[in-house]
Amino acid sequence: MRRTLWAAALLGPPLAVSLVLFVGPLVYLFHVSLHEASQSELYGPGPTLANYAAILADPFYLTIIKRTLGTAAWILGLALLVGYPVAYFVALLPPRRRALVTLALLFPLMVSNVVRAYGWVAILGRRGVINTSLRDLGVIDAPLDLLFNQEAVVVGLLTILLPYMVISIANTLAALDRRYEEAAQALGAGPLRTFLHVTLPLSTPGVASGLLLVFLLTLSAYVTITLLGGPRSKLLVSLIFDSVVSFQWPLAAALAFTLLAIALALTGLILLVLRPQRVQGRG
């Protein structure tokens, strides 16, 4: 009796917070998404799938969804391409140096994204470091438009999220038993084939978690996207904010769940393709 009371006292408060402030609001949000808009209230009559139907029928939304996926694909691809070799480099460092480098990767993650995005504005903007330097060198007369395009969004988000990728993969690689690589070499595999057949497959858990983190954070990075992409490079998350600003609550809710569906679908896809779980369990 005392024990259950004790257990309930420990679990109760955090569970209540989780249910009331996390699960509950999401259920409510879904509820709202199933209703028509209203001028005076939060939402009008329902239930209806009209909001979802409107999103899927509107070529504008579909374009934005495509752009969102395209931007995410660029970011994920580049993050993997740059992040993997960096992670390999970090994983091979001796433990103390690895801890220091990991800290150097963690520190930027602690700095607010708005600050880091502003850093890119200060570099790429019309009065940014690049433009003023080039003008002072006499290379250009008029400032270049480096900001407010998809490339700026990709570069900005890539550099903001890259540490997640590196740390995820580096942790997996550092924990990898070096004997697997030696066993491959003992069986005649050279460095390249050892990497392709053994190291790379065994690091899929890190790759998968890095990809997932970067992808999910890309989806909700409204501030970075707005500051670097401007009004012409909007992504799905920008539309959610826009509909909130124009008080279209049910539409905003439906867009949010569209975003969530995309997140879930891609999470499933990444896990299905990489199958990180097959590496778990030691041989």
Next chain:
Amino acid sequence: MRWGAWIRGLATALAFAVILCPILVVVLAAFSPTDYFVFPPPSLSLRWFAEFFRLDNMRNAFLLSLELALSSACIAATLGTFAALHLARRKGWVAAVLQALFLAPLVFPTIILGLALLLLYKSVGMPPLPGLILAHCVVGMPYCFRTVLGSVQSLDPALEEAGQSLGAGPLRTLFLVTLPLVWPGVLSGWLFAFIVSFGELNTALFLTGPGVTTLPIEIFSYLQFQGSQLVIAAASTLQIALIILMVAGIERVVGLGRIIRSR
């Protein structure tokens, strides 16, 4: 594989350059004496920091962010520790579901959480500041939960049993045995909750209102509506400085390795 080593070294140098450059540029710009950032700056000055504290909006946002981060981190650390203590030694599907629930906000798109909370708050008439504190509490709790869970699980269960076998009830065992051993985990979880709250954008975007604005959101709206002025660089630099201060302080108490592990 010589070229393999070259690729790795080159990629690492490049990655660190693009990751750290924007932050360095911001810090450098904050000390500019000029109206606009010129590179390299002709001299250094504190003019923009003075400007920052002269602006009521900025100063208030900074203080509010501080208050928000402190209070939400304390609540999050308490709740996260409760949950971790409860789940650390439990198995089975209920425990697995609960653990997934407590960790979920870590990967859940926070922009959706922000919108959902906004709607909830609107329908119950929640005032902005408590609403923000609770939102950041939800966002910060998983960090504390994870670090404390790790700390408790790496603890020898025999220690707690020894405490109980010596006649200490669950509460006294908690205070006399468990907490003294896991408090570094609690502290680093608290640190992360603080840092996350201090820089958080996605829920704050929806939940801040007139007069109740966090520093990151103030920086964002300033950038959007007043353009790129160097007072923002000063604000950003203060943000970074506070984080460095916090990490250094906690590092002295619990050690670097623990902060890195608890990420």
Next chain:
Amino acid sequence: MSADAPDVRLEKARKTFGAVVAVDDIDLAIGRGTIFSLLGPSGCGKTTTLRLIAGFEQPTSGEVFIRGRRVTDVPPYKRDFSMVFQSYALFPHLSVADNVAFGLRMRRVGRADRAAAVKEALALVKLDGFADRFPRQLSGGQQQRVALARAIVVKPAVLLLDEPLGALDKMLREEMQVELRELQQRLGITAVFVTHDQEEALTLSDRVAVMRDGVIEQEGAPRAIYEKPLTEFVAGFLGASNFFDGRIAARDGAAAVVETKGGAVRVAHAAGAVGDQVRLAVRPERVRLLRPGSEGIVAQVRDIVYRGSVTHYYLDGAGGAILAYSQNASPGASAWAVGDAVACAWDAESGVVVTPDRRP
């Protein structure tokens, strides 16, 4: 290259890690088709020696040859060997069949030949029907067999095994020792086997090298190593030994009489002149207990431990403790009781003069 040229040869091979000399100028030649064991206490350099042969470590100085080819600077994957690791290092993301096929794939063996060879190798280690399982779905003993199959399927010139049976329990280990030996004989592979279990080394090997502090103290056939240890360390490390200090009192050709504290004993082979100090090693099972007054070293029974097939007698002699094993060949109580005075005797061939230990 003749058929009995050594398959593995180390020439003054040396490996240092900072200030630690892990392998100290070792010379080694391992003949074709033999099982060669490296035996020694923990940290003596066995694994390092094996890794020098494999190429995972580069010798600080000296040379490595496999099948007469100098491979000192050749990377591991271009050397003709395969290896069974202590923790097996089976690839967790590959099935049993794919694990076994790995080496063949790296050698670009065609799909059909590969499948046939894998099937054959799995049959050899009695794992037919396990091809589609994953390593985590196997018991320790089965994983061990897969590791073995993976290593032998590529028909290497040399098979290296680093304590491959260390993780198995005693019963399974003894079973695997026999199977390993059979398999090696059938395939005629040259094998280098690292172990710190002396019984395993004696059971399994054609030749044994006893290592200590990076140096090979003695190398030879198991019987020679056991019965004719050259040093006190080897005599003590392989099985138990009694040691007696004495002085050569008289000589007769190779034989000699050694005067010890407890009495004089005959020794069949002893170098040295009359008056030299020597140390004798005598195996406990060679010590016979006789009635007091008989020729031999005088002692008193301190303790008797019944061990089933043998009885251990702990005796106090004039020169120190003596241990004697007596086969329980017939039923009935022990011939001696605690406190009895006895005389300890052994054949002149059983007392071996050994180099005393360098260390105190």
